[in-house]
Amino acid sequence: MSARPPVLVDIKFNPEGVARVLKTAFADRGSINLADPGHQARDLRAVEYALLWKPDADLFARAPNLKVIFSGGAGVDHIIGMAGLPEIPIVRFVDRSLTTRMSEWVVMQCLMHLRGQYAHDNHQRQREWAKLIAPEAAEVTVGVMGLGILGQDAVAKLRVMGFNVIGWSRSRKQIDGVETFDASELDNFLARTDILVGLLPLTPETSGFYDAGLLAKLRRNGALGQAVFINAGRGKSQVEADIVSAIRNGTLGGASLDVFEAEPLASDSPLWDLQNVFLTPHDAAVSEENALFRHVETQIARFERGEPLQFVVDRAAGY
Numbered sequence: 294m295s296a297r298p299p300v301l302v303d304i305k306f307n308p309e310g311v312a313r314v315l316k317t318a319f320a321d322r323g324s325i326n327l328a329d330p331g332h333q334a335r336d337l338r339a340v341e342y343a344l345l346w347k348p349d350a351d352l353f354a355r356a357p358n359l360k361v362i363f364s365g366g367a368g369v370d371h372i373i374g375m376a377g378l379p380e381i382p383i384v385r386f387v388d389r390s391l392t393t394r395m396s397e398w399v400v401m402q403c404l405m406h407l408r409g410q411y412a413h414d415n416h417q418r419q420r421e422w423a424k425l426i427a428p429e430a431a432e433v434t435v436g437v438m439g440l441g442i443l444g445q446d447a448v449a450k451l452r453v454m455g456f457n458v459i460g461w462s463r464s465r466k467q468i469d470g471v472e473t474f475d476a477s478e479l480d481n482f483l484a485r486t487d488i489l490v491g492l493l494p495l496t497p498e499t500s501g502f503y504d505a506g507l508l509a510k511l512r513r514n515g516a517l518g519q520a521v522f523i524n525a526g527r528g529k530s531q532v533e534a535d536i537v538s539a540i541r542n543g544t545l546g547g548a549s550l551d552v553f554e555a556e557p558l559a560s561d562s563p564l565w566d567l568q569n570v571f572l573t574p575h576d577a578a579v580s581e582e583n584a585l586f587r588h589v590e591t592q593i594a595r596f597e598r599g600e601p602l603q604f605v606v607d608r609a610a611g612y
């Protein structure tokens with residue numbers, strides 16, 4: 294039996310972690326890691342499987358015989374639209390560890406806004422003993438946009454904390470105890486939402502979506518007395534100039550952003566200095582390498598046994 298071609302890995306994150314875990318991954322076929330200078334000039338023509346995160350622009354020209362593309366993350370906007378993208382399945386990363394991490398981040402941000410954590414941090418720096426009386430979670434409605442793998446898990450965990458949770462997605466979902474809205478009911482959904490949580494993929498429809506017009510439709514007379522915007526989907530879905538204005542003019546009382554129009558966020562962005570705004574560097578839910586490579590191994594094994602791949606992207610929808 295001829296040797297199996299190695300798996301091509303072109304991942305632009307955590308190069309040390311990727312190199313370390315690759316030593317033991319894909320034991321039956323090996324790998325070509327394009328982050329390794331010794332591999333960069335390798336002939337990729339025989340390669341059948343590629344695991345990619347923000348791949349080089351010429352990758353598909355160099356690897357013309359791919360059978361399946363694996364995304365190094367849950368999102369695929371870094372691949373969709375690339376020149377020369379072949380008409381083959383694209384499998385995104387879906388994994389318990391990633392989902393759990395995202396829900397931890399979402400619940401933490403909602404609780405920080407609920408409990409006035411920004412004000413508490415300031416008081417601590419000033420050595421001030423200042424009690425804050427927060428509403429109960431049940432008095433606050435969190436509206437989750439995107440009810441996919443991540444959105445549905447976040448909804449469940451926000452409910453455990455006692456929040457009133459509602460959800461919005463392209464097609465309506467049935468979730469016990471949660472009022473759901475479809476794409477045509479956007480304004481109703483926004484008018485009921487005190488804290489908006491964005492967990493949408495980046496597609497042509499969601500590009501520049503969180504703008505001044507949308508933020509102005511959020512409820513501002515709820516228990517928090519202000520609307521809050523939280524986004525961990527994709528930064529290009531938000532108009533940062535509008536978020537800055539909305540915070541400054543009181544349309545928003547606070548925000549939490551993990552993703553940005555351009556990453557890393559420029560050091561002169563006004564976002565860094567805004568009151569009641571929490572920023573994290575796109576690490577709400579990182580792809581852990583062991584889990585990622587295991588997932589790719591599992592999917593390759595399924596594919597080679599003739600079973601359907603899981604988590605295949607709908608190319609027409611773009612996610």
Ligand code: NDP
Nearest residue numbers: 367368439440441442443462463464494498525526577578
């Ligand atoms: P899924 O594909 O499982 O879910 C996407 C959800 O968004 C679906 O409910 C879908 O609706 C909805 N949606 C898509 N387009 C629209 C639209 N135009 N209008 C209304 N709803 C829409 O994705 P995941 O939950 O796994 O991940 C979501 C995103 O989170 C990723 O694409 C990625 O961008 C981001 N992400 C960010 C990370 C971070 O660390 N910050 C980590 C991982 C992911 P429907 O159900 O009807 O199809």
Ligand code: OXD
Nearest residue numbers: 366367368578579580
């Ligand atoms: C992802 C991400 O899409 O990390 O997985 O943003």
